[in-house]
Amino acid sequence: MKIRALAAACALTLVSVSAASAGPGPEAPEVKPQTAAGSGEKIEPGQYRFSVPADTDARYLRLSRALGESVVLTGYAISGPKVGDALTFDLMLPDGETSCDSDSATASNPGDGLSPAVVLEGKESERVDYPPTNASCGTAEDLLLQISRGSDDETTASEPLKVELTYSREPKAEGDLGPAVKESDLKARPLPVKDDKDVAAGTTPHTAAPLSGDTGTKVEVVPGARAFYKVHVGWGQRLDVAAQVPANGTGYQPPVDLNVDLDIVSPQGVSVGLGEKTTAYVSSTSESDPKQLSAFTAPVRWANRDAAITDTALENAVWTTQPGWYVVSLRVAPSSVADGKLPENPKPMPTLLTVRTEGQATAGPSFTSDGQQVGAPPVGQISGEGQNSGSVLGLVLKVGVTLIVLAGLGVVVVWFRRGQA
Structure with a gap:
């Protein structure tokens, strides 16, 4: 599935289940993707760090969503990468074989960032092609993120690649969502x-x-x-x-x-x-x-x-x-x-x-999700700690018993075109 207009990348975003934010950089928790799909660590929306060894083995993290929610995962290599190095994300079903979306980034020049991005949309939008090519992806609640450095003839890796990961999950929104930009x-x-x-x-x-x-x-x-x-x-x-x-x-x-x-x-x-x-x-x-x-x-x-x-x-x-x-x-x-x-x-x-x-910051939209009214948080509470410059943003929406925080790291990262920064 191709992300329309996307260029993902540098990615960064923190999602949390409370109004507290985890903070940038070193405070982001470190996870260790596993080579066995079923034993991969389960992650919740938020910012993470991990290392990918200099080999061609696939490694996995686990995640889940409620039916109708959208999932966005973006990565950014923060050490290396060398010219010719590559990083691939594949969002898969729990069988470890069925792909719902994949993206690969290759460094062509010094300074290129490896920033793959994968998306599974919960409903039709202009952001990605919908429905998913594989119908099972559209109804899947449990998912795997497969991470790899590429094949033997693609990678020039000689040392581990350190990666920043941003995982955000969005509610199923219905009703009056306000006007889209013209x-x-x-x-x-x-x-x-x-x-x-x-x-x-x-x-x-x-x-x-x-x-x-x-x-x-x-x-x-x-x-x-x-x-x-x-x-x-x-x-x-x-x-x-x-x-x-x-x-x-x-x-x-x-x-x-x-x-x-x-x-x-x-x-x-x-x-x-x-x-x-x-x-x-x-x-x-x-x-x-x-x-x-x-x-x-x-x-x-x-x-x-x-x-x-x-x-x-x-x-x-x-x-x-x-x-x-x-x-x-x-x-x-x-x-x-x-x-x-x-x-x-x-x-x-x-x-x-x-x-x-x-422009003046507004209160944001109000809509329903699965029949329940959902409102945007007050303007001053959009960030986990107001607009504290030292924190990563989390947008908290309460959907029944589900708290969804869409992360926000900040800064134009810059460059992130899907597949390569």
Whole structure:
């Protein structure tokens, strides 16, 4: 099953069964996928870390959902990966043979993140193809996440790959879900860059550094790496991001030809950045002016999953469906493998990054699930700890006795295009 418009990725999101959040980075619990499908550790919605050994064995985690709920799992390799390395997710039935959705990511250049994403939708939407190709997947409540490094001729792995995992589960929603965004409203807006702060970036989606909704900061990105920030976005709000990289000869000279990529990732770890200026090419030999990049999101609405988007450049808007920490990702990497290897300890590229949230946060939708009224939490309680910059967001919806928290790590992670970051 293909995820429409998705680019998943960097993924990050924390889901919890209470209003408390587990926190980013080192506080995320570590799990150990098992080679025997039936003995895999069972996980609940949330953020996790695990390591995948340098072999081709498949490993498993177990999860479950109520009938009609949607499941989204996104990963991001935080150590390595080397060029040619690969990571595959396969969402399967408990028999360990029947696949419901699969995705593989391969690192083609230094700085590429491996960010596979798999989805099992509980009802028809514009986010993924529905119903599942295998009818048994549509009614399955118990599932397996199969994790592998690839086949013998695909992997160049020589050491374990450390991975961040975000698992979110959504309720079966019916009734008045509010309006979906209109394609005509998805327009870029001017956002001048500024540097009123100096905030050190995070090095992974789960460790993204928090920024307030109207902030500019200086950031130095080492070629072959990424910088991550997160911004809290509420119901009805949109996020705009702008970046500027320096002209050659102004204190920075690229060691090789570079690409600079800007992206925004949702609390579920899916790429939701829109715009026509998300990538810039920086030559190592010719003079150039400062390069301007920009990206924006659709306003956060539950009903965006059903938005009628015909422009493929705007398809990611159907994933802007949860409030929480949106991750901003800035990647600097060689423009291609043929452009040469990076020198040891390359000089960081000085960059200006500015973020801005627009619109007044609203109370969110109210709908029914299995005949019971479900309301969005109050605006101030969308995050497990309000808008505490040190916590990961959890959106809590109570459906009967089921508490569903849709996670939100924050910061545009950036780049996450399905299958490769």
